[in-house]
Amino acid sequence: MTESEHHHDSSRDGSSDATPGGAAGKRRPGELVFTIILVIFSAVLLWNAYGIAGFEALSSPGAIPMGTAAVMLISAAMVLNQTLRKPRAEDETMLQDIVPPLVIVLALFLVAYGVLLEPLGFLPTSLLFLLASIKILSKRSWGFTITVSVGSLLGIYLVFRIVFTVLMPTGIIPEAEILQAIRNLFAGGA
Amino acid sequence: MKRFIIGAVSALAVSATAAFAADYPSKEIQGIIQWGAGGSTDTVMRAVTPHAEDVLGGTVVMQNMTGGVGAIALNKVAGMKADGYTLLMGAENPLIYKIMGLGKKDYSDFVPVDILARGTAILVANNNAPFDDYAGMLQYIKDHPGELRIGSTGPGGLPSVVTAMMEAVEGDLDVISVPYDGDGPALTALQGGAIDVMPAVLGASIEAIKAGNMKPLAVMDTEKNEFLPDVPAITSFNEGYNTYLPWGPFFGVFVKKGTPDDVVAKLSAAYKEAANQDDFKTLMHNRGFTLMNISGQEAEDFLTKWQQGTSWLLQDAGLTKSSPEEFGIKRPGE
Amino acid sequence: MEHVLALFTVFAHPQLLLLVGLGTFAGVYVGAIPGLSVTMAVSILISFTFSWDVLPAISLMIGIYMGGVYGGSRTAILLNIPGAPSAIATALDGYPMAQRGEAGEAIGVTTVMSFFGGFIGILVLALLAPFVADFALTFQPRDYMLLAVLGILLVGSLSSGSLVKGIFSGALGIGIGAVGMDPLTFTERFTFDIPLLQQGISFIAVMIGMFGVSEALMQLHHVEKAAVRQKISRIVPSFGTIKKHLPLSIQTSSLGVLIGALPGTGGDIAALMAYDHAKRVTKNPSRKFGDGAIEGLVAPETANNAAVGGAFIPMMTLGIPGDAVTAIMIGALFIHGLNPGPMLMVEQPNMFWFIVGALIMANFFMLIFGLTGIKLFTKIVEMPRSVLIPLILLLSIVGAYAVNNSITDVYWMLGFGIFGYFMRHYGYPLGPVILGVILSRLLDDNWRRAIISEREDLGRFFYGIVTSPLSLVLLVAVILIFVSQTPLWTMFRKKDTQPK
Known part of the structure; x- marks a missing residue:
């Protein structure tokens, strides 16, 4: 190097x-x-x-x-x-000094994120983004990468989607149906 | 290939949960509010929807989507599936998008679920204005051409329609029109003396009138208003207004055209019951709105009549970008 | 005067007290996350608290408001990403402090000063509300325009490197603010016939991109470098520190209340103006401004929390919102069957005093929640960069989307992030860009209103300025600040001091 x-x-x-x-x-x-x-x-x-x-x-x-x-x-x-x-x-x-390879790679990730967000939906795109970037930056094991990615994505989803009802593009995952099913489950139980 | 797989998967997801009115709503409903948080439309929708949710037995997630005088929200809902899972919560503005060059779509691409209420316009003046009624204002404009400052909220807004009406009835008025981005800021400016006269919604100005912070000149209606029984109706000054009145802004809930009839019926029933709740009625009353709560053909007719009247008024005042004729909007009475 | 007793309603009901506390706690986090705004939280609460009584609903909202305005400073200090526009000025000196391992101290000063500013705001609201409201109403379009010009002159104090580059940044910001359909005439501006540009560029998206994404990309230069270890021994500032900054904090708080009370300006402008004021009046800052000066934290944080009390002044006395949050609260009062307006103070003075009481309580809760849990917060900065950077990027994306539920805003945010990254490399300050966007509408709309009111006559326009005491004072301030920034004046002053 x-x-x-x-x-x-x-x-x-x-x-x-x-x-x-x-x-x-x-x-x-x-x-x-x-x-x-x-x-x-x-x-x-x-x-x-x-x-x-x-x-x-x-x-x-x-x-x-x-x-x-x-x-x-x-x-x-x-x-x-x-x-x-x-x-x-x-x-x-x-x-x-200006655009080292890492910056270029991450910038490309961001562009890819922008392109995929609408067709693929928020959850899959974000998961891919976190997995790829954390893996590349940290060079740690997949176990670490997956745990951190999934954990933080769930946290963000919970705050933005559930609490603040920000409707991110759903794409391929039928989020609204799943959430309604969960709601019905609670409503039925109560 | 990738696109095909994505398409296939999403198609599967959709067909598995296709909207059948029997189990509608089977997932949460999005409600797109055309105007920003804290505005009249926002308050009305957030007040009525929780009742409608109870009747529907589902969740309506409301979001504000602002921009382009509400056109951004309208186009967004028009771009979604006609399955009743996206509601447009809007005001009167879309009916003049086409002639004002603000968009290619309007409520003719939608089905009204419920037209909830309408408002009445009123002319108010700064307390220090050298006149106390509508006739005095006209005299002042005549004696001091080009000095009276009238607030406006841009072309197509309520003040511009009222001003157009005044010019249609009284002939050209030599006044200065000062633009604001909403009647709230304009009424604030009125109280501070930055403008002299403002055509506003009754509900937005009623509290300030009662407190004596601004003076009412005339109610833009054919008869006096129950909230302000001392203020004369504009028709008592000039009969000519009868041609255009009653007129006023309104609020309604809409779904995209093509939504299954039974889904629309279910939504309409829910909102009808919601708007009949006492606390909603009180809220509308306090804000000076007249409850309408109409749907179906009655609502369609109301929309058509409103659009015809307003479009041609604006066209005759020379405020439009293209003629209502181009979009097949007939002159009223034709 | 028995209505004043309503002040204690909130203290007497454990349930209300709990709700204020809960709101404040949640508010700190809402404020800290870029993209989540108090405006959003409060408007969601309207439906959520629909079936409640009015007092609990208002208690919760007030807590969120107070906590949220304060919370914006957290991420500004720790990550250089202001959680809310009113915390932009806080990042200027707060982040350098965190980079020196003094995040704990920075948060401590910020918290105490926010409390102080909040307190002054509430005091003015309680004692002088009708007076301040009447004064705020006298601001004419030309005065708002002069205020905007005054704000734009802050470019000088926000660009420490090249002034020319700072001026470019500021002008760029004003231009960004003008993009889209002009709200006054519906004319398209800078849209190049591209539909995406018609709805304009969300300024929060610009802010998140320029600060968040560009900072994250910048940090990629040293992913491997260990994070700065934070000393967290000194959190609560000493009494001496507070006493030393008392004169400054009283000045900036007063500025904050007034700017907050003006309908049309809010905490964001107040904080930036206060920062500039601090830079002007502080002879010997604890460090150079921009390197982590305590004064650079004191000024904006007192001002933006004082602006909260200020925003309630026109709302309570006239029914006119002082900012976006009070606008929603007015809607909430309507929904709960009250008629907010000039008569509220006369018909229901209890409500006024209850709100004052709830604000006082929220301010205390803010102090408590602000000073506890700092250890946990500073851990964020100590997280490995390899995890922190992707998370900042993702949060920036979600935050930009959340502002208006628009993918377009995400694209703008990313675009400005990358553009801002290059601007930083080539020495262009980013602060003036945001300043320009914030002030764009204030300047543009009010200039046009002012000149239309005078029938396009510049002579009448200037006559109007010199014959109004308020406009004249503002004009003199503009001229003084402008002259003090020009090279000639600096030369003159140097000459003046040399012979001695």
Whole structure:
């Protein structure tokens, strides 16, 4: 593993939201592309905001969006200007410091979760997600992984679905029928 | 292949529990409330549904789904199976979605389970407004064109319909229309003097009127209201309003069209009995709503009449995005 | 004045006392879990307590409310995920403290200060309610707009790195808040004709994504690193600490009550403004703000709990909700056969004093539940990251879904999580984004109302501001804060101090 040899400067990740990351005076891998995307994005928004109502009236629904998008474009352009002047951070690479493999894998899991949630339903999708991610991250035994996954999923289900009646997508499991059956059981017993 | 298996499994699950009215409800029912927690629709639905649950012998899980003037909730229910396990708990707004360009569906895609109650509109003014009745307000608008600030809740909202009615009867009124996102915030602004006049639901303003925090100008109805016997009906100022009144917002429970008739009948019976409970009647009375509790053909006719009247009123006021004609909504009386 | 005796109703009935306690306990957990909100809990309780008497129902709701507002700080401190929007400012200094192993101390200070803020809020409610309500009513659209501008200037104090990046973040937030169908005119904004965008982007989804998911992904950089061991010896702050922060906490509590009493603004804005205020007036914070300053906890936590009492002020005196939770409580009172409105205080003063009594009790319960069980809570931070990260991610997903039962919100949450992850890497502060989303509607709607009321005439608009004492005060505050943030002023001050 080359990863262990590489020294990752974690101060650049930022410690909290009040102290965001970033390398002072250096340009991190991908930073330039990110800034350019922001500039383009702001320009598109400004154009879209102009399209809402043009310069029709001070009170038009497009007034504040247009002002906001203009501020975004100006500030993003200023950031781009600063970024271009900064030297590259030679000690960092994209795959080691910005998006290490683990982040990519977990991000892909999240995308898969989003895709499967509706057709498969909340319970199976979440279980798969927990099993896969805990197994990969902890590298512990399957027994541990399954116990922790099932246990915490049940807890979340109990709080959100039963107590707070949040109706997550049911997908392939006929949850409503099962719950009604359980209710009937209690009602019959009482 | 995967999709086929998923499809097959879910098909199995469905067919195993297909809705037969005899054992309806065999699972919990979802009730989607079109408006946010704490609003009028929310309060009405959460008050009536527990009684309906008792009659049905099932559970109705209620959720608020807001956005798009209620269109998000309506489309969600329209996208579910027509098995009576998803109820739409809504207000009058969907009937003007089509002409306002807010959506392609309205209550014609649904069957009314029960139209519970309707409200009456009232014109109220800030205490410091330099007039005390409807006639005085009209005189003020004439003498001070472009100065009176009337609250509104966006195109298609109750205030916009009332204002359209006023313009249809009295001719163009040169006023400033200040938009708010609901009659609650607008009535607050009225008391603080940010707006001068507000067309509101009686129930939302009645307590403040009784306390003398705002003054009533006229009830938007053909006769005086039992809750405020001292306030004149608008028709006493101008007979022309008789064409459009009575008019008012309403609340109802709906299911998707295509739901088995016996399921609809069972639901209707449950809600009818629920709305007949004394505490629900008291609640409606206290909030100034008129209990309707109608279903079946009677409810359908009510909806059609409401839609025709309001759509053409808005169309004539030039507030619509497309003409009611395009959707086959006839002019009233045609 | 015999109605005041109703204050003691709750103490005299063990059943009511128990319900307040139960509510507060549940509230702390509801508040702590992102996505579960007090608003949700209270609206579910309406059906649940339908057949109850009104007093027990209200007792339970008040407990949940008080506990919930406080509970949001738990996850903010321990996981950097605010359980509720009003705890965003708490994360700024609370999380760095937990990272130093001082989670116990942070929770202790937070609890005591929440109690203090809650107490001030109740005191103002009990003694000055009609007066504050009348004052709150005098706020015109232009005043709300100025208040929003004042809020937006907080970007300066929320971005410790590059100010330009902070301004970008703030503007982005305001833009996100504008997405969807404009509620005032039904015009589509920033929707690009995509149906998914029409209903707008839930701000809770943005918050959970930006804080929760981006934080979880960030932690993947050091999965193997052992969790920070927490010292839990010092939980209850010493009397000296409390005394030291007394002036600040009285100021921020007062701010909280007022912002809470204004219909249209609530604890979230109050907490952020209080944080900014603390940063301005504190000469020597215990640590740099953002590194774990106690003052950074004191200010938002006193303010958001004081806002609870504040929110009841317009509700009890005028029947106007001060926030979403009091709006539902008004509905509950209706269902139970009462007529909340301006006449309630006249016709049923007992109800008012009963609610004051229940709030006092809930505040005490909050203190008790807040200071016990901290050990268990801090264990969360000591959990292995390999389990904690997947759980945070799953909770974020469920939480985002629960806000409006919408899968779209889940997609937005994930999208903003990944976007926020890159923003953090490249030094963009995330706080201003959330600030922008919170303030977007307040700014946009009230600007339009104000300028429409003046018939699009900027001259009349400014004339209106300078002739109203309230607007003028707000305008002066905006100008002062703005000037104090500009480079010129900082240079001037440096020059001023150098020769000495």
